[in-house]
Amino acid sequence: MNDSFFRKIEAKTGVPMEEVFALANAIQFADFKDERQVRKIVRKVGQLANKHVPQHVEDDLVRSIVNDGNQVNLNDIQNMLGN
Template sequence: MNDSFFRKIESKTGVPMEEVFALANAIQYADFSDERQVRKIIRKVGRLAKKEVPQQTEDELVNSIVKNGKAVNISDIQDMLGRQ
């Protein structure tokens, strides 16, 4: 893609594209039955969103994701963070 496209996204979100790509890569290769990996991803999403994830919310997300063992949907995590 074109660099100006990424610069526009960075300026609107305040999140460097390198961090977005790193998160996407982590999600793509993550083992969602591994609680430690899931917690790491949730914390990274929280940092990128500039939202603190309360322990109870993190635990609920982890339990839900690990129980299902499916790939995480970032929009679901963002939705849950937005309900705080």
């Protein structure tokens, strides 16, 4: 992909592409049975989305991912944040 594509995404979202790539990398190599790793990813997604994640929502997401063996689905996280 070319730089202008990434600049357009950054301009629209306000999120530097380096952070998006870092999150994608963390998700790709995460152990979704490790509660600390999952919590870190959930918090990072909330941070990048500029959304406060209430503790009960974070707990629900983490429990769902760790206990049910679900992969991190950014759409599910976004829906739980009310977007």
